Amino acid sequence: MVEAAPQTSPDTELLHAIARGDESALAALYDRYHSILLGLLLRILHSRVEAEDVLQEVFLQIWQRAANFDEARGRAFTWMVTLARSRAIDRLRSLQSRQRADDTALRDAPDNVGDASDDAYHAEQREIVRAALAEIPEEQRRALLLAYFEGLTQSEIAARLGQPLGTVKTRMRSGMSKLRDLLGEKMGRGAGLNF
Amino acid sequence: MKHEDYKEMIALDALDALDGDEEQRRALDAHLAACADCRAELAALRDAAASLVYAAATPSPEAAAPELRARILAAIKSQPQDARHAPTNGVAATASQTSNVSSFDEFEKRREAREIRVGRGLFMFGSLAASIAVAALLVTLALVWQRNNRLQTELARLSETVNQTQQELARTRADRELLAAPEAHTATLAGTKMAERAHARLTFDARTGRAMLMAADLPPAPAGKAYQLWFIAEGKPPMPGRVFQPDARGHAEMHEIIPPEGRTAAIFAVTLEPAGGVSAPTGEMYLKSSAS
Numbered sequence: 001m002v003e004a005a006p007q008t009s010p011d012t013e014l015l016h017a018i019a020r021g022d023e024s025a026l027a028a029l030y031d032r033y034h035s036i037l038l039g040l041l042l043r044i045l046h047s048r049v050e051a052e053d054v055l056q057e058v059f060l061q062i063w064q065r066a067a068n069f070d071e072a073r074g075r076a077f078t079w080m081v082t083l084a085r086s087r088a089i090d091r092l093r094s095l096q097s098r099q100r101a102d103d104t105a106l107r108d109a110p111d112n113v114g115d116a117s118d119d120a121y122h123a124e125q126r127e128i129v130r131a132a133l134a135e136i137p138e139e140q141r142r143a144l145l146l147a148y149f150e151g152l153t154q155s156e157i158a159a160r161l162g163q164p165l166g167t168v169k170t171r172m173r174s175g176m177s178k179l180r181d182l183l184g185e186k187m188g189r190g191a192g193l194n195f
Numbered sequence: 196m197k198h199e200d201y202k203e204m205i206a207l208d209a210l211d212a213l214d215g216d217e218e219q220r221r222a223l224d225a226h227l228a229a230c231a232d233c234r235a236e237l238a239a240l241r242d243a244a245a246s247l248v249y250a251a252a253t254p255s256p257e258a259a260a261p262e263l264r265a266r267i268l269a270a271i272k273s274q275p276q277d278a279r280h281a282p283t284n285g286v287a288a289t290a291s292q293t294s295n296v297s298s299f300d301e302f303e304k305r306r307e308a309r310e311i312r313v314g315r316g317l318f319m320f321g322s323l324a325a326s327i328a329v330a331a332l333l334v335t336l337a338l339v340w341q342r343n344n345r346l347q348t349e350l351a352r353l354s355e356t357v358n359q360t361q362q363e364l365a366r367t368r369a370d371r372e373l374l375a376a377p378e379a380h381t382a383t384l385a386g387t388k389m390a391e392r393a394h395a396r397l398t399f400d401a402r403t404g405r406a407m408l409m410a411a412d413l414p415p416a417p418a419g420k421a422y423q424l425w426f427i428a429e430g431k432p433p434m435p436g437r438v439f440q441p442d443a444r445g446h447a448e449m450h451e452i453i454p455p456e457g458r459t460a461a462i463f464a465v466t467l468e469p470a471g472g473v474s475a476p477t478g479e480m481y482l483k484s485s486a487s
Contacts, residue, residue, distance in 0.1 A: 129249035176209060
């Protein structure tokens, strides 16, 4: 991954402002990231109603916890995305346990169609990530995506794919390693991922 | 466990894909606390995992409606925020200003300098003088040895202070990590009619059980009594947590490791109990979390 720039990133600046109670900074962060976060939530929850609800929860928690974000420990982008994914997986598990009999009821929105809505800010990053994923061997990629978007654990992935646990672990390790290297490579070429 | 095994666990942890194995989790956390290399690796892999957000398609424009934005921002308006968690007392706070550790460094340098001076002096004498020098050396050494004993005691005291500082800093760091951890859950507790202005927030990590309760505006506990936290999981009797006392301003901060059976609790309460704590609630409830 690209070395962090010596000055604070714009996202970190926004979080600092949010921590000081600046509501316009929260609005700015919302404007910058709501579309990709909503996309993530829709992919995990397959329901517009649930995704919007969790999106609200996510921004509320960003507002509540901004003061304890420490950039020395990681990037603002990672913090936000991880928070969104965690809330989504929590909601998914809660929905699954309440509606075990009828999974189809969860899906009230078809999977998203285009990315035509991406503004320039995200379009470049999306390209980089898509290209990187395409270069990862299919078995590794499948395991990574099952973990990330369905919140499955290593054993659950092994069961789902009908593969031995050891194989799955090795593939996930290789996949993550490759993803990290490819992203680093592509970003190093001045793609300027704005973390 | 070999280092390679930890590296594998880290790749899985970056995706939150480890099975909920207690022992494994503890071993990994302990290793991470000690290995900067692995901490950096975990951070880098978590960054890579976060970029997977771009593997999901973005919703089309009319889906990201302006009234959703307005609704969300309005709901958040004037909600309370967590204060930045920093040590306000004790060794950790002092350490950031003074330098218990650097005075120990100075002591080491002085001791080394003294040893070098004694050594150099010896070479300048002839053989007769050498015996005088040896006698002088013995005397010097005796004096040094005596001084050394006193300094050893001081060293032991400083080491103890350093230890305390390190422990406090580690605890503070762990608290801040917990408060900021994106996977951490938060429950808000509201005061009952016993203490209508009281309120509290419980932040906890369901994987490790680490929890922190921050309460405010609690009335002081009468003599012989203390507040006790309870974890209530569906279908189970309330599980006892630790007891605590608020300070003069009514604030309390309490750390706890929730045992595994309590980590699925979704409801939390605080009651007033005898000071040693009890195994089932007997006293009045002062704080209760809202069911969500």
